[in-house]
Amino acid sequence: MTAVGIETSGHDPALEPSSYGHEAAVGREAFERIERTWRSPAGFVGWFTQVNHSAIGLRFIVTAFVFFILSGLLGLAMRLQLAMPLNEMLSPEAYNQIMTVHGTAMMFLFAIPAMEGVAIYVAPLMVGARDMAFPRLNAFGYYVYLIGGSAFFLSLALGMAPDAGWFNYVPLANKTFSEGYGVDIWTTMITFIELSALTAAVELIVTIMKLRAPGMSLDRMPIFVWAVLVMSFMILFAMPSVMVASAFLMMDRLVDTQFFIVENGGSPLLWQHLFWFFGHPEVYIILVPALGIVTSIVVTFSGRPLFGYTALVLAITGIGMVSFGLWVHHMYTTGLPFMGRSFFMAASSMIAIPSGVQVYCWIATLWGGKVRFATPMLWVLAFFGVFIAGGLTGVMVASVPFDRQVHDSYFVVAHFHYVLMGGAVFPLMGAIYYWFPKATGRMLSERLGIGSCLTVFVGFNITFFPMHILGLQGMPRRVYTYVDGLGWGNMNLLATFGAFLLALGFALTLFNVVRSLRHGAVAPDNPWGGSTLEWATASPPLNCNFIQQPVVESRRPMWDWREAGSRTVVAGLSEDRRETMVTTLLDARPQSVMVLPGPTPWPFVSAVAASFGFIGLIFSPWFFPIGFFAVFATMVFWFWPRHPWRKK
Amino acid sequence: MKARVLVDASDIDRFAPHTHPLWWGILGAVAIEAAVVATLLTSYFYLAAQNPAWPPEGVAPPDLFWPTVVLVLLPLSSFTMWWAGKGSDRGDQRQLSIGVTASVTLAVLALVARSFQIAEFDASWNDHAYGSILWVITGFHYTHVVSAVSGTAVVAVLAWRGYFTPERQLGVVVDTVYWYFVAGVFLPIYLVLYIAPRLL
Numbered sequence: 001m002t003a004v005g006i007e008t009s010g011h012d013p014a015l016e017p018s019s020y021g022h023e024a025a026v027g028r029e030a031f032e033r034i035e036r037t038w039r040s041p042a043g044f045v046g047w048f049t050q051v052n053h054s055a056i057g058l059r060f061i062v063t064a065f066v067f068f069i070l071s072g073l074l075g076l077a078m079r080l081q082l083a084m085p086l087n088e089m090l091s092p093e094a095y096n097q098i099m100t101v102h103g104t105a106m107m108f109l110f111a112i113p114a115m116e117g118v119a120i121y122v123a124p125l126m127v128g129a130r131d132m133a134f135p136r137l138n139a140f141g142y143y144v145y146l147i148g149g150s151a152f153f154l155s156l157a158l159g160m161a162p163d164a165g166w167f168n169y170v171p172l173a174n175k176t177f178s179e180g181y182g183v184d185i186w187t188t189m190i191t192f193i194e195l196s197a198l199t200a201a202v203e204l205i206v207t208i209m210k211l212r213a214p215g216m217s218l219d220r221m222p223i224f225v226w227a228v229l230v231m232s233f234m235i236l237f238a239m240p241s242v243m244v245a246s247a248f249l250m251m252d253r254l255v256d257t258q259f260f261i262v263e264n265g266g267s268p269l270l271w272q273h274l275f276w277f278f279g280h281p282e283v284y285i286i287l288v289p290a291l292g293i294v295t296s297i298v299v300t301f302s303g304r305p306l307f308g309y310t311a312l313v314l315a316i317t318g319i320g321m322v323s324f325g326l327w328v329h330h331m332y333t334t335g336l337p338f339m340g341r342s343f344f345m346a347a348s349s350m351i352a353i354p355s356g357v358q359v360y361c362w363i364a365t366l367w368g369g370k371v372r373f374a375t376p377m378l379w380v381l382a383f384f385g386v387f388i389a390g391g392l393t394g395v396m397v398a399s400v401p402f403d404r405q406v407h408d409s410y411f412v413v414a415h416f417h418y419v420l421m422g423g424a425v426f427p428l429m430g431a432i433y434y435w436f437p438k439a440t441g442r443m444l445s446e447r448l449g450i451g452s453c454l455t456v457f458v459g460f461n462i463t464f465f466p467m468h469i470l471g472l473q474g475m476p477r478r479v480y481t482y483v484d485g486l487g488w489g490n491m492n493l494l495a496t497f498g499a500f501l502l503a504l505g506f507a508l509t510l511f512n513v514v515r516s517l518r519h520g521a522v523a524p525d526n527p528w529g530g531s532t533l534e535w536a537t538a539s540p541p542l543n544c545n546f547i548q549q550p551v552v553e554s555r556r557p558m559w560d561w562r563e564a565g566s567r568t569v570v571a572g573l574s575e576d577r578r579e580t581m582v583t584t585l586l587d588a589r590p591q592s593v594m595v596l597p598g599p600t601p602w603p604f605v606s607a608v609a610a611s612f613g614f615i616g617l618i619f620s621p622w623f624f625p626i627g628f629f630a631v632f633a634t635m636v637f638w639f640w641p642r643h644p645w646r647k648k
Numbered sequence: 649m650k651a652r653v654l655v656d657a658s659d660i661d662r663f664a665p666h667t668h669p670l671w672w673g674i675l676g677a678v679a680i681e682a683a684v685v686a687t688l689l690t691s692y693f694y695l696a697a698q699n700p701a702w703p704p705e706g707v708a709p710p711d712l713f714w715p716t717v718v719l720v721l722l723p724l725s726s727f728t729m730w731w732a733g734k735g736s737d738r739g740d741q742r743q744l745s746i747g748v749t750a751s752v753t754l755a756v757l758a759l760v761a762r763s764f765q766i767a768e769f770d771a772s773w774n775d776h777a778y779g780s781i782l783w784v785i786t787g788f789h790y791t792h793v794v795s796a797v798s799g800t801a802v803v804a805v806l807a808w809r810g811y812f813t814p815e816r817q818l819g820v821v822v823d824t825v826y827w828y829f830v831a832g833v834f835l836p837i838y839l840v841l842y843i844a845p846r847l848l
């Protein structure tokens with residue numbers, strides 16, 4: 001890495017060209033025409049036709065956080081129930097449903113979609129594209145997620161929620177032991193929601209590979225974009241496994257196939273293999289983009305170029321690949337052959353290597369810079385602390401003998417909340433503080449932000465640290481209560497107290513967001529002095545993202561421009577069609593121009609048709625062909641070409 | 649801030665079907681489907697390994713005649729599809745129309761053959777895991793042929809109506825890629841469902 005002649009010290013927004021003169025760049029008339037071309041229709045009906053990535057990305061994020069709040073409230077309910085021995089607030093049935101919905105929703109409805117949302121919002125801006133490659137598919141994916149997620153939560157309100165835990169093990173989840181519709185809702189809705197993850201993944205991959213601004217060769221791509229790319233490939237290869245598993249289970253329950261029925265040649269362990277072949281990478285699907293967020297923030301707030309770019313790219317890719325070879329460590333207690341277990345134990349420990357490389361890169365980047373401890377950076381520091389603690393217990397449970405002791409105890413609950421909260425929630429909070437000004441044009445309050453970060457950090461540790469001890473003392477997970485006299489009461493009470501503190505911390509950020517939307521200070525284009533292209537557009541971004549698409553000559557276009565006093569751009573794109581550059585895969589040489597579709601209601605109609613089919617499947621197999629042809633019909637209208645534009 | 653223009657897009661192609669992002673998108677869809685097929689086939693072997701006899705006692709492996717007919721028909725339909733694409737590249741609308749229509753016809757014949765074969769299965773999906781996985785893999789592929797046929801039928805109708813001018817070939821190119829996949833993926837399925845039980 002060559003150091004460039006950039007001042008490393010404190011960033012001064014006053015020196016930043018606070019506006020790049022978006023309007024002046026092309027003249028008022030052209031500016032308005034372009035913005036009209038890219039405008040999303042307003043109003044209630046208009047909402048269902050919007051396709052711009054900034055609109056869809058924001059919806060993903062907001063919806064994911066609504067599900068986060070709901071699932072968090074369920075977490076509080078569980079903590080209340082467990083606060084003292086033999087508490088009777090929740091019945092065992094209610095506890096099981098709440099626990100299952102909390103776990104499932106946090107993983108499938110919050111963590112992954114939130115990461116996808118940030119990716120959909122930020123990645124196209126970072127690569128200098130005007131929109132994503134398939135805007136309508138993007139919208140379709142969102143409606144699928146919204147409808148599927150809402151149906152899932154609705155089942156809890158109706159008291160018919162799934163109750164077999166978030167990994168839904170058979171035989172417990174078989175019809176014999178789980179009557180009612182709960183597990184059916186799990187299998188259909190999870191399969192359905194995965195569909196939206198898959199569309200987002202394809203969309204992100206193609207956008208990143210083909211729509212990068214001219215000059216942004218692969219080795220100039222921001223680390224966050226690399227991370228999103230790796231995440232998307234992981235989704236592509238991991239999700240099919242859980243979809244197949246849940247399809248098997250759905251059919252076992254619906255049309256009496258025998259996949260998991262031992263008496264007739266089925267195998268419950270098949271479920272575990274398929275589920276964890278997805279389930280382990282899923283943790284990294286969540287973690288990898290979070291690492292990208294952390295890197296973005298570290299670079300910006302240290303004010304200097306990233307140390308070890310190539311090493312970081314390799315580390316992130318390595319984590320993505322190795323994570324596919326680890327699933328069996330969730331199955332150490334299922335009586336697998338000894339050799340097999342040892343292999344997976346070694347592989348599980350190997351993940352420590354790329355993780356270590358990353359931490360060193362971040363430290364080295366921060367080392368020489370004058371670090372500004374603004375709120376996004378504080379969340380990153382909290383992430384370091386929590387995630388490293390989770391990593392340590394991770395190394396512990398990766399070892400077979402230790403895991404066989406603590407398996408299914410509260411030690412594991414503590415471990416994965418350290419990893420998931422540390423690895424996903426803290427970076428996401430950092431992302432909110434970091435990109436909120438870009439997305440809304442307003443700054444968040446720093447004071448409220450600092451208060452929120454501290455409260456969450458302290459509350460988190462008070463909630464989950466005692467669970468390590470409880471686990472070692474033998475408290476099993478997934479119990480709705482415990483008897484007096486085991487000595488678990490105090491620690492549980494402490495954890496419950498912590499959970500409320502934690503909730504208060506999140507509430508502070510929620511308040512901050514709501515308040516700042518109206519009263520926050522107006523944000524300039526590049527409030528933090530970031531080096532990547534999302535800061536080159538207005539805050540909030542223009543409809544077209546970039547009034548002139550940028551051309552990139554290094555890894556840090558914004559800093560280059562600041563030094564040179566001029567921007568480098570593309571000219572000659574249409575003002576009346578939605579056009580964006582297509583470039584070559586490796587070195588991003590201009591290749592062609594893509595004409596993108598505008599607003600349309602068909603993705604919404606299609607998603608409704610698909611939901612109809614999937615929700616119907618809970619009750620009858622006939623909804624499979626019905627849904628199939630309904631979706632096909634809507635797709636024909638969707639793809640019916642309406643713009644017979646001529647060659648100019 | 650001043651702007652330096654480094655790329656002028658005025659004369660860059662707007663209608664490049666073979667490098668179009670949609671082409672990459674379909675490749676992504678194919679990758680997902682391939683992962684699903686791989687998972688299904690792995691599950692087949694996993695279940696086979698868990699059972700003392702596979703197919704279970706008293707169940708015959710599926711007959712080879714109809715699947716072999718399908719194995720011939722599907723590549724043939726890919727060939728006509730390829731030929732149609734050649735026509736479309738040259739702007740020959742007639743060749744395109746004939747080609748896609750031939751493909752749809754061949755694939756419909758393949759569906760008929762496949763239906764005969766399904767009717768002959770010795771195992772039902774609901775009495776043994778063997779039957780379950782056999783039916784599911786078959787049903788999965790059947791559904792895909794149906795969707796490829798439906799999509800291509802629309803393309804055929806549009807082609808006969810002269811819709812696919814050189815600027816609009818994209819639909820054809822993309823449909824073709826998907827078609828190759830649906831046809832090609834039958835080979836591993838054939839090997840696993842029909843040949844493997846005879847060798848195991």
Ligand code: HEM
Nearest residue numbers: 072075076078079103106111165166167420477478479499
């Ligand atoms: C917001 C604060 C949170 C609280 C208070 C909380 C609390 C809890 C509690 C009490 C349990 C039940 C343990 C048991 O009975 O075995 C649990 C389980 C779980 N939580 Fe959380 N949690 C929180 C956040 C999260 C987050 C952010 C995630 C993931 C992104 C998550 C994922 C899970 C999972 C997967 C389970 C396991 C469910 C199962 O056993 O099937 N939680 N949580």
Ligand SMILES: [Cu+2]
Nearest residue numbers: 280326329330
């Ligand atoms: Cu794991």
